[in-house]
Amino acid sequence: MRSPILILALGLLATAAAAADSVTLLNASYDPTREFYVEFNAAFAAKWKAEHGQELKVKQAHGGSGKQARAVIDGLPADIVTLALAYDIDAIAEKAKLLPADWQKRLPHNSSPYTSTIVFLVRKGNPKGIKDWDDLIKPGVSVITPNPKTSGGARWNYLAAWGYALRAHGNDEAKAKAFVSALYKNVAVLDSGARGATTTFVQRGIGDVLISWENEAFLAITEFGKDDVAIVAPSVSILAEPPVAVIDKVAAKRGTTAIAQAYLEYLYSEQGQELAAKHHFRPRLESVAEKHAADFPTIEMFTIDAVFGGWAKAQPTHFGDGGIFDQIYQP
Amino acid sequence: MPLLLKKKTVLPGFGLTLGFSVVYLSLLVLIPLAVLVMKAMGLTWEQFWTTVTRPQVVASYKLSFGAALIAALLNVVFGLLVAWVLVRYRFPGRKIIDALVDLPFALPTAVAGIALTALYGPKGWIGQWLEPLGIKAVFTPLGVVIALTFISLPFVVRTVQPVLEDLGKEVEEAAASLGASRMAIFRRVIFPEIWPALLTGFALAFARAVGEYGSVVFISGNLPMKTQITPLLIMGQLEQFKYAEATAIAVVMLVASFVLLLAINLLQRWTTRRMAM
Numbered sequence: 318m319r320s321p322i323l324i325l326a327l328g329l330l331a332t333a334a335a336a337a338d339s340v341t342l343l344n345a346s347y348d349p350t351r352e353f354y355v356e357f358n359a360a361f362a363a364k365w366k367a368e369h370g371q372e373l374k375v376k377q378a379h380g381g382s383g384k385q386a387r388a389v390i391d392g393l394p395a396d397i398v399t400l401a402l403a404y405d406i407d408a409i410a411e412k413a414k415l416l417p418a419d420w421q422k423r424l425p426h427n428s429s430p431y432t433s434t435i436v437f438l439v440r441k442g443n444p445k446g447i448k449d450w451d452d453l454i455k456p457g458v459s460v461i462t463p464n465p466k467t468s469g470g471a472r473w474n475y476l477a478a479w480g481y482a483l484r485a486h487g488n489d490e491a492k493a494k495a496f497v498s499a500l501y502k503n504v505a506v507l508d509s510g511a512r513g514a515t516t517t518f519v520q521r522g523i524g525d526v527l528i529s530w531e532n533e534a535f536l537a538i539t540e541f542g543k544d545d546v547a548i549v550a551p552s553v554s555i556l557a558e559p560p561v562a563v564i565d566k567v568a569a570k571r572g573t574t575a576i577a578q579a580y581l582e583y584l585y586s587e588q589g590q591e592l593a594a595k596h597h598f599r600p601r602l603e604s605v606a607e608k609h610a611a612d613f614p615t616i617e618m619f620t621i622d623a624v625f626g627g628w629a630k631a632q633p634t635h636f637g638d639g640g641i642f643d644q645i646y647q648p
Numbered sequence: 649m650p651l652l653l654k655k656k657t658v659l660p661g662f663g664l665t666l667g668f669s670v671v672y673l674s675l676l677v678l679i680p681l682a683v684l685v686m687k688a689m690g691l692t693w694e695q696f697w698t699t700v701t702r703p704q705v706v707a708s709y710k711l712s713f714g715a716a717l718i719a720a721l722l723n724v725v726f727g728l729l730v731a732w733v734l735v736r737y738r739f740p741g742r743k744i745i746d747a748l749v750d751l752p753f754a755l756p757t758a759v760a761g762i763a764l765t766a767l768y769g770p771k772g773w774i775g776q777w778l779e780p781l782g783i784k785a786v787f788t789p790l791g792v793v794i795a796l797t798f799i800s801l802p803f804v805v806r807t808v809q810p811v812l813e814d815l816g817k818e819v820e821e822a823a824a825s826l827g828a829s830r831m832a833i834f835r836r837v838i839f840p841e842i843w844p845a846l847l848t849g850f851a852l853a854f855a856r857a858v859g860e861y862g863s864v865v866f867i868s869g870n871l872p873m874k875t876q877i878t879p880l881l882i883m884g885q886l887e888q889f890k891y892a893e894a895t896a897i898a899v900v901m902l903v904a905s906f907v908l909l910l911a912i913n914l915l916q917r918w919t920t921r922r923m924a925m
Contacts, residue, residue, distance in 0.1 A: 381887075383886070383887040383889075386889070387886060387889070390889075408889045412889060464870050464880075464884070466880075466881075466883075466884035466887060466888075467870075467880065467883050467884050467887050468887075504871075505787060505869065506786075506787045506869035506870070506871070507869060507870040507871055507872075508865075508866075508870065509865045509870060509880065509883070513865075513866070516762075520766075521765065521766065521769050521771070522769075522770075522771050523769065523770065632888070636888065637888065638698075638699065638702060638890075638893070639702065642872075643702075643704060643872070646704070646871075646872035646873050647703055647704075647873070648873070
């Protein structure tokens with residue numbers, strides 16, 4: 318009788334041999350990074366092959382940031398996550414314990430190799446004359462932004478408005494709440510995700526102004542042309558830091574820790590930063606940022622840590638059950 | 649009870665088929681439902697109650713159940729009409745219309761939602777005519793009703809159709825020759841026959857509409873207290889990684905749906921028995 322164990326062992330050996338010269342990574346990311354990572358993955362795979370002689374295939378999974386985090390918690394074997402907000406990676410650390418709680422300190426700049434911010438997209442010729450946040454609460458201005466309860470991007474939008482109002486009214490919380498309430502009174506539709514809101518504004522033709530990720534706004538312009546919509550940069554906005562992390566336990570199990578780490582470090586390299594800038598994310602590296610300074614509007618930015626004390630505090634206060642977002646809709 | 653089970657039936661294979669049915673139903677329905685209830689039990693009774701009775705959630709129950717009820721009722725009336733036309737008349741293109749009825753089943757719901765929103769939006773083919781009349785179809789509860797009516801249409805048509813087909817014309821002719829008016833024929837001859845199927849169709853359409861998510865989120869606008877359906881609030885809870893709270897709301901929906909379906913079932917039995925007498 319031929320031993321089935323022998324066959325199994327041979328099979329395993331063959332797999333191990335194959336693994337030595339080819340390796341896969343899974344990067345679970347959020348929606349607007351699709352185009353960027355296609356190009357970045359190809360660049361990194363080429364570099365890895367040249368340096369280590371190993372064939373690398375990076376698989377991508379895209380979806381809403383929260384949805385991706387839940388997939389990883391429920392067992393999606395992602396070696397790397399590149400999500401829209403730190404809160405979602407915090408949840409992976411807290412609920413599934415797949416990486417340490419202080420993951421955000423492991424890489425430079427709060428583990429966010431590129432940043433973005435929140436800007437406005439208006440109709441051709443800006444018929445409502447929208448220049449800054451104050452114009453969004455004027456009567457008769459219809460605002461489009463997604464629902465912060467279901468969209469990570471929408472939470473950045475809300476916090477950007479709140480931060481502006483705090484600054485404009487001498488840190489008066491009550492006045493900030495009144496401002497944000499007035500803003501959401503002008504919101505006709507709260508799509509469930511950021512892409513949906515862009516579609517509502519650009520293709521449905523609904524609303525006078527879309528509050529949007531800066532990179533998404535640039536994408537809408539390349540997609541639909543400068544004739545239809547234009548970007549308006551507010552005087553003040555939030556520094557959106559989409560963070561990245563290696564999922565330690567998954568990578569350890571799959572034996573990809575070193576390559577996953579190298580992948581994330583490459584995001585911080587000059588080549589990685591150039592690609593980020595090309596896809597309308599603001600680079601962190603001084604030299605690349607200077608080179609592309611003209612590509613991005615000048616906006617004064619505040620961080621979520623400075624104004625809101627980080628996601629761990631901002632999330633329950635503003636978006637939790639009975640939080641401020643709930644309150645502004647209660648009669 | 650054990651005695652009852654031991655009683656021999658004429659048909660063979662009872663034990664095997666029942667066993668298979670129970671395993672199949674357990675895997676597909678009962679175990680997932682049990683997990684749902686177990687997750688919700690991670691909350692204390694007080695937490696459960698505050699989660700499911702927040703004003704936003706209560707407003708969403710009204711919208712979800714109300715709109716599903718209206719949609720199912722609309723489909724009872726117009727679905728019956730469609731089934732009637734398809735069964736009773738022969739005309740060119742009948743087969744095509746017959747196939748069209750199933751389309752809402754086949755279409756991915758998100759596609760349906762996007763298409764309906766484009767159609768009924770202020771710049772859409774239909775929306776541009778409604779706007780001057782002061783009727784706002786998208787981003788209002790009306791939009792929710794439109795989407796739910798669309799996705800639940802096939803249920804009524806497909807349950808009533810076979811019953812109508814089986815209904816011999818002779819019975820109607822007999823009634824007519826005995827001097828019954830058209831109204832009387834419908835009320836006393838046809839209606840009692842199709843009533844159980846109509847109720848089943850209504851129940852299925854309603855159940856399908858209550859749980860619908862994909863198409864509604866595009867057309868409703870998702871405004872808190874106004875146009876948020878309950879499944880969206882469940883998504884909102886999941887987005888905060890609050891699994892227990894999400895399942896708590898789901899359990900309330902489930903129990904309410906189950907009670908309603910049970911009531912419809914009982915009503916169906918009771919009326920059928922009464923009409924048979």
